[in-house]
Structures are given as structure tokens and as C-alpha cells.
Amino acid sequence: MHILPTPDTKSEIDQPPSEQESIKRRSAGVFAGFPAWFRQHLPLDKDRTYFGLRRNVFLLVLLGAALALLALILGLAIGLTAGKHGKSKSYIPNPSNKALNTGEATYYAPGLGACGITSTDTEAIVAVSHVVFDAVQVGSNPNANPLCGTKVWATRVREETGKNVSVVATVVDRCTGCKPGDLDFSLGLFEQLAAKELGRVMISWSWL
Numbered sequence: 622m623h624i625l626p627t628p629d630t631k632s633e634i635d636q637p638p639s640e641q642e643s644i645k646r647r648s649a650g651v652f653a654g655f656p657a658w659f660r661q662h663l664p665l666d667k668d669r670t671y672f673g674l675r676r677n678v679f680l681l682v683l684l685g686a687a688l689a690l691l692a693l694i695l696g697l698a699i700g701l702t703a704g705k706h707g708k709s710k711s712y713i714p715n716p717s718n719k720a721l722n723t724g725e726a727t728y729y730a731p732g733l734g735a736c737g738i739t740s741t742d743t744e745a746i747v748a749v750s751h752v753v754f755d756a757v758q759v760g761s762n763p764n765a766n767p768l769c770g771t772k773v774w775a776t777r778v779r780e781e782t783g784k785n786v787s788v789v790a791t792v793v794d795r796c797t798g799c800k801p802g803d804l805d806f807s808l809g810l811f812e813q814l815a816a817k818e819l820g821r822v823m824i825s826w827s828w829l
Contacts, residue, residue, distance in 0.1 A: 749804060772790065773827065
């Protein structure tokens, strides 16, 4: 015999879902692919407010903040990368700019230089980077390069004394192994800046 439910008895199916159960059912389809923790904590109830904002507005603000933070992080990363690598690739000390430059100082055995001048170890001469030399070259004759005969001022602190030393040198040559900010001095001038055995030191310098 089939017994009908009494008016006071309702099946679980007929009972209205609770508010929490409604939220879960509404989100089950669209957000089924999201992790369980994300589905539970994402503000999905359209009838609630979050920090005084309705759900859709709150999600838009949240998304905008996330995108702004991402853009800031990418901008900083790009800026730091450019600052680290950009100068070494494109920076060329311009003879018309008297600003202070930095680079490495080395020494070489002078002879007949690119400017057509023969020099010795005891003379106050210097070879500039081929990058700098070639950047201002006019015509095919290096002897006529505008940098030939120009002067540079270089300075550093000597390790032995802790005192600042400076030299003035005349450009007579082109250094093929130098980076844009480097200078290659005669031995006599290099020894005024540092001990010969160091071979390579950091200096600050400018055009005169």
C-alpha cells in the first residue's frame, strides 16, 4: 500500500535551499573549474556588499588593482634591466659633454698611434675606446679624427695613501679592446694613478 506524506511532512527536495546552499548552486556551473578554496572565498553573492561596494563593482576594483600591481612590477623589472644593461650597450662619452664618466684605466706601449703621432711611455698620452673614436670620425683618415689632440682629465683614490690623484692626458690613439668608458694610458701616466702591478683600475674622468 502506498502511503502519501502528511501535510506536516516534506521531503528534503521540497525544502527551500539555505542562503549558503543557493550561493554554492549558482557558482557550481561557471566556477566549477576553479580550485575549491577559490570557489569558497570568491565573493559570489550578488546580493551582498563588500567594503560598501556591490559584488560586481567590488570585483572590478579588485581586478583593476591586480592589473595595476602587475603593470608596476613589470615596469620596475624593465626599468632595472634597462638600467643594468642599457648603458653598457649604448652609452658613449660625448666630447662636447663635460660630465664625469666612469670606466677602467689600463696602460699600453705607445708607438705610432691612430692620430699619426708617435709617442713614448713617459709622455702624458691616452688612447680612447674605438667606439668613442669611431663615433666622431669624419672621412677615412683617422689622423684627421676630431678627438686627436683633445685632452682628458682622470682621477681616482690610490690604495696605498687613500688620497685622490689626478692626471691630464692628450688623446693620440684608438683602443680596440676598450669599452666606451675606458681609457688606455701610457705607463708613465698609469703609474701616477695606480701601481703598475694592478694593471686595471676604475677611474672617473671627463673631457677638457
